[in-house]
Structure formats: structure tokens, C-alpha cells
Amino acid sequence: SIEFRDVWKIYRGNGIDYPALRGVGFVVEKGEFVALQGPSGSGKTTVIYLAGGLDTPTRGEVIVNGENIGRLSEGKRAKWRRRNVGIVFQFFHLVPTLTVLENVILPMELAGYPPKEKRLERAEELLEIVGMKDKEEKFPNQLSGGEQQRVAIARALAADPHIILADEPTANLDTRNKLKIIDLLIEANRLGKTILYTTHDPQLASKADRLLKIIDGRIVSD
Amino acid sequence: SIEFRDVWKIYRGNGIDYPALRGVGFVVEKGEFVALQGPSGSGKTTVIYLAGGLDTPTRGEVIVNGENIGRLSEGKRAKWRRRNVGIVFQFFHLVPTLTVLENVILPMELAGYPPKEKRLERAEELLEIVGMKDKEEKFPNQLSGGEQQRVAIARALAADPHIILADEPTANLDTRNKLKIIDLLIEANRLGKTILYTTHDPQLASKADRLLKIIDGRIVSD
Ligand SMILES: Nc1ncnc2c1ncn2[C@@H]1O[C@H](COP(=O)(O)OP(=O)(O)OP(=O)(O)O)[C@@H](O)[C@H]1O
Ligand SMILES: Nc1ncnc2c1ncn2[C@@H]1O[C@H](COP(=O)(O)OP(=O)(O)OP(=O)(O)O)[C@@H](O)[C@H]1O
Ligand SMILES: [Mg+2]
Ligand SMILES: [Mg+2]
Numbered sequence: 001s002i003e004f005r006d007v008w009k010i011y012r013g014n015g016i017d018y019p020a021l022r023g024v025g026f027v028v029e030k031g032e033f034v035a036l037q038g039p040s041g042s043g044k045t046t047v048i049y050l051a052g053g054l055d056t057p058t059r060g061e062v063i064v065n066g067e068n069i070g071r072l073s074e075g076k077r078a079k080w081r082r083r084n085v086g087i088v089f090q091f092f093h094l095v096p097t098l099t100v101l102e103n104v105i106l107p108m109e110l111a112g113y114p115p116k117e118k119r120l121e122r123a124e125e126l127l128e129i130v131g132m133k134d135k136e137e138k139f140p141n142q143l144s145g146g147e148q149q150r151v152a153i154a155r156a157l158a159a160d161p162h163i164i165l166a167d168e169p170t171a172n173l174d175t176r177n178k179l180k181i182i183d184l185l186i187e188a189n190r191l192g193k194t195i196l197y198t199t200h201d202p203q204l205a206s207k208a209d210r211l212l213k214i215i216d217g218r219i220v221s222d
Numbered sequence: 223s224i225e226f227r228d229v230w231k232i233y234r235g236n237g238i239d240y241p242a243l244r245g246v247g248f249v250v251e252k253g254e255f256v257a258l259q260g261p262s263g264s265g266k267t268t269v270i271y272l273a274g275g276l277d278t279p280t281r282g283e284v285i286v287n288g289e290n291i292g293r294l295s296e297g298k299r300a301k302w303r304r305r306n307v308g309i310v311f312q313f314f315h316l317v318p319t320l321t322v323l324e325n326v327i328l329p330m331e332l333a334g335y336p337p338k339e340k341r342l343e344r345a346e347e348l349l350e351i352v353g354m355k356d357k358e359e360k361f362p363n364q365l366s367g368g369e370q371q372r373v374a375i376a377r378a379l380a381a382d383p384h385i386i387l388a389d390e391p392t393a394n395l396d397t398r399n400k401l402k403i404i405d406l407l408i409e410a411n412r413l414g415k416t417i418l419y420t421t422h423d424p425q426l427a428s429k430a431d432r433l434l435k436i437i438d439g440r441i442v443s444d
Contacts, residue, residue, distance in 0.1 A: 039396045040368025142235045145312045146262025171393045174261045
């Protein structure tokens with residue numbers, strides 16, 4: 001499960017403090033499929049970053065599968081992340097010096113799962129599902145926006161994590177590719193994965209078990 | 223007007239040639255509002271890059287307002303671009319070391335238009351329209367995805383160019399912000415601007431005078 005307890009995130013920049021999250025509280029139960037919706041700038045990416053241990057709250061607690069990850073050191077959070085979480089970043093963040101195939105294999109090497117001899121096959125299978133197997137030898141700078149997004153989704157699923165955090169996973173996709181990704185997420189959830197995703201797309205939002213709405217850093221409905 | 227005549231674009235990478243555009247031909251007349259739609263990886267961003275003189279065709283001609291821009295040198299194309307074109311990139315490409323306000327003023331300084339004493343006022347006005355005036359002192363890395371996109375749109379309109387090229391201008395926006403941007407583009411077109419934009423969003427596509435469909439680097443319907 002993913003639990004936020006009165007979480008504040010205050011960004012300090014140019015001498016002013018900007019509260020991106022102001023007392024956010026919610027629980028996503030194990031195996032739930034939950035959408036997080038809200039206007040541009042409302043705090044969705046910040047929630048994803050905190051839930052994935054990529055950043056820590058200024059105040060409050062982020063507790064994932066019973067572990068208070070906001071309290072862990074940077075190194076421990078990175079280790080925790082490798083074994084527990086797959087993240088689809090809003091702007092992909094593929095490793096520029098690795099090919100598409102290598103980008104999808106990397107999480108498996110870091111997690112030590114699945115066993116070595118199965119990794120190539122799993123990476124090929126995921127790339128096939130997202131329609132990117134024919135471009136597996138390309139580098140990220142040789143891909144279109146939507147192609148990078150699809151590789152990022154395959155990568156997030158690679159090490160078969162318990163939790164999937166996806167930040168606008170279909171924003172750069174045409175309808176056909178979008179439906180493929182929606183089906184993939186639904187299937188992963190059916191297999192028991194806990195999924196928290198943000199989206200501005202009503203079609204994707206409608207697939208969720210529950211909709212969390214966020215405005216100006218506060219959850220307004222649940 | 224924007225005219226593509228039998229345009230091929232072949233990317234050479236890792237020893238293989240990849241034809242992103244295969245004989246693309248179309249004309250967007252002066253003052254038209256045209257959408258370019260197609261699957262992920264079909265060549266839309268490549269068309270935008272060539273129409274904006276950011277890259278040159280491998281074969282064929284790109285003629286904008288009577289000028290064969292594919293034949294110009296890199297320096298001449300940059301100069302031509304400053305005075306004629308505003309571009310909204312798919313992934314924004316804001317200047318990281320400039321504030322929001324400075325990013326919007328920069329195109330006016332490069333174009334030498336409008337006159338110096340009017341630039342601040344125009345930048346503030348555009349940022350107000352896209353709902354970003356309260357964040358004008360922030361840097362791009364302190365903004366959310368949708369906020370960066372809105373700044374990128376204000377920047378593309380800043381020097382009042384004749385031609386606006388927009389690559390998925392609403393992909394990272396919630397419905398309310400999306401409608402603001404759609405209205406802004408429609409208004410710019412009403413004032414006589416030629417607009418070519420790509421989108422996966424049916425609502426935005428429906429506003430166009432004409433829909434160009436591209437699949438695997440070829441225009442399939444016009
Ligand atoms: N530098 C490059 N080297 C090799 N291939 C490239 C390069 N840049 C783009 N491509 C390929 O050219 C094709 C067209 O890319 P383009 O970015 O124009 O697609 P797009 O229609 O904008 O897609 P999307 O909707 O995903 O943004 C893609 O299949 C991509 O893999
Ligand atoms: N490093 C930072 N410094 C200052 N403010 C920041 C920083 N990062 C984000 N913010 C602010 O925090 C707020 C929340 O940002 P966040 O990226 O979480 O929004 P979002 O809901 O994901 O928006 P979008 O739908 O546009 O992607 C925004 O108003 C943004 O300006
Ligand atoms: Mg975001
Ligand atoms: Mg593109």
C-alpha cells in the first residue's frame with residue numbers, strides 16, 4: 001500500500017518558499033488501481049516523486065508497504081526503489097547512452113530479478129507488447145516522443161515491481177498506442193500490482209477503481 | 223504559406239538509414255489553420271522541424287513564404303526563423319538559465335520586434351493569458367510539465383510571427399488549460415497567422431480548417 005499522512009512539500013527557490021503539497025493525506029491499498037487528477041501545477045508529479053522515494057517530504061509521512069520511506073537515506077531509498085517500484089516519468093528520463101533494449105534490461109540488473117538468463121526474453125516481450133521491438137537497437141535521441149514514452153513504460157514493468165507509479169503515461173500517444181498501454185496497465189493490476197497514475201485523459205481516468213483529485217497541493221476528493 | 227514538395231528525411235544512425243519522411247507533399251496556405259495527425263513515430267515532429275528550418279530535408283523542397291529554406295545555411299535559417307516563425311516544441315526546450323519572463327522576452331530581442339519599450343508589457347500580457355504570470359520569476363526546472371508547456375506557447379507567440387508551428391501544444395494540460403490554449407491559437411489564426419500543429423487530441427484536431435494525416439512518413443489524406 002501507499003500512504004501519505006499530512007504530507008507537505010515546500011520547494012525553496014529564489015529566496016521564496018513554494019508549498020507544492022499542503023497536508024496531503026490518502027491511502028492506496030495493495031492491488032488498487034488509482035488515478036490522480038488535477039490541474040497543471042497542482043502537485044501530481046510531486047506526489048509521484050515522493051511515493052517513489054525520489055524526493056522526501058518537508059513534513060509528514062510517506063509509508064509504502066509499511067516502510068516510512070521519507071525517513072530513509074538517499075542510498076537506502078534507491079535500493080528500496082529497485083526492488084519495489086517501477087516509475088514512468090512524465091518526461092521519460094531514458095538513459096541516453098543505452099539502447100532501447102539496454103534501457104529495459106537495466107532495471108532487472110539493478111533488482112537482480114528475474115534471473116539473468118530470462119532478462120533478454122522478458123525485455124523483448126515487453127518491447128513487443130508496446131510496439132517497439134523493431135527499434136530496440138536505437139538510442140533515446142533517435143526516437144519520437146511517443147516512442148520514448150512506450151520504452152519508458154516497458155522499462156517500468158521490467159523487474160516486475162509490486163508498485164507501478166505512472167505520470168501521464170499516455171500523454172504523447174495516439175489513440176491506438178494509448179489503448180495498448182491502458183490494457184497493459186489493467187493487466188498488470190489484474191495480476192495484483194498496485195498502480196497509482198496521473199492523467200489528464202478522461203478515458204484513462206475512467207479505468208481507475210478510484211479517483212483522487214488534487215488542487216493547489218490538497219486532495220479535494222477521494 | 224508552407225509547402226513541402228516530395229520531401230524525404232532519412233536519419234542515419236548506427237549504420238542503418240531510417241526514412242522518417244518518404245515523399246511528403248502538401249501546402250498550407252497563408253492564414254490557414256491545419257492539423258497534422260498520425261500515429262506515434264509517423265513523422266510529425268520531423269515535419270515541424272523541417273517546416274521551421276531546424277533541420278533540412280535529405281531530398282525534396284521545403285518552401286515557406288516563397289523561400290526555399292532547405293537550401294539556406296544554418297546561420298541564414300536561424301535568422302529567417304527569428305523573424306518569421308514561432309515554434310512550440312513537443313518537449314518545450316525552454317532556456318534553463320533564464321526565468322519564465324526572460325524566456326518569453328528573448329524571441330522579441332532576437333527578432334527586434336516589438337520595439338524595446340513594449341516587450342515587457344507584451345510578455346506579461348501573454349503570461350497572463352496562459353495563466354503563468356504569477357510564476358514569471360521561476361526557472362524552467364521549478365515548473366511542472368504543463369507549466370513549462372504554457373510558457374513555451376507564450377514564447378512562440380511573443381515576437382508576433384507570421385507562422386506558428388506547434389507540436390502537441392496541449393499534451394500536458396488539464397481540460398481548463400487546454401481550452402485556454404485552443405482559444406489562443408484560434409484567436410491568433412483569426413488575426414491572420416498561419417498555423418500548423420500536431421495533436422493526438424480529437425478536440426484540438428476538430429478545430430482545424432483541414433486535417434493532414436501522416437502514416438509511416440507519407441501523407442495519406444488531406
Ligand atoms: N535521429 C534519429 N535517428 C533515427 N531515427 C529517428 C531519429 N529521429 C527520429 N527518428 C525516427 O523517425 C520517425 C519519426 O519520428 P517523429 O519524431 O517525427 O515522430 P512523431 O510522429 O512526432 O511521433 P510522436 O507522436 O511519438 O511524437 C520515428 O520512427 C523515429 O524513430
Ligand atoms: N523545484 C521547484 N521549485 C519551485 N517550485 C516547484 C519546483 N518543482 C515544482 N514546483 C511547483 O510545484 C507545483 C507542483 O508541481 P508538479 O510538477 O507536482 O505539478 P503537476 O500537477 O504535475 O502539473 P502538470 O500537470 O503541469 O505536470 C507547481 O506549481 C510548480 O511550479
Ligand atoms: Mg506533472
Ligand atoms: Mg513527435
